[in-house]
Amino acid sequence: MTQVTKLAGHRFAQADYSIGRYAATVPSQTTLADVTHPEFFANHLSVFRPGMTIDVISDDHRLDCTLRVLAITKTSAGVRVLRLFDEATAPKVTSSDISPPQISFGGPHHKWRFLHGGNVIQTGFDTREAAEKAAEKYLELMKGE
DSSP, rough: OOOOOOOGGGGOOOOHHOOEEEEEEOOTTTOOOTSSSSSTGGGGGOOTTTTOEEEEEEEEEEOEEEEEEEEOOOOOOOEEEEOOTTTTTTTTOGGGSSSSOEEEOOOHHEEEEEEEEEEEEEEEEHHHHHHHHHHHHHHHHHOOO
């Protein structure tokens, strides 16, 4: 008969309490090499614990990753990359996946407006053309263009 080693109770706990999850928003030009540098998080070492995770996202959303803290010293932290979003392999949203917006006149208060999915997105356009142009920009944003 095979002997099975069982996990001791003190090593099994609620992850949010034991590990800790943090989020960091970084400037647009920040790279993966920057955030994995041992001194990048030097101003926040007092809250770091081994095993905790940090979700990092840049202002322009080009850098999107999850880091695991491995070791902490008084001046640095060693981290490992758990997840890295790669634009090249990510599935693209096609225009057929996004429903077109509806342009309508909403009365003297709303003026011309555009709706998407039954929700009013933006109001106050003086002309239909202005509302259509804003709706096009909105769809470009939704598609990630």
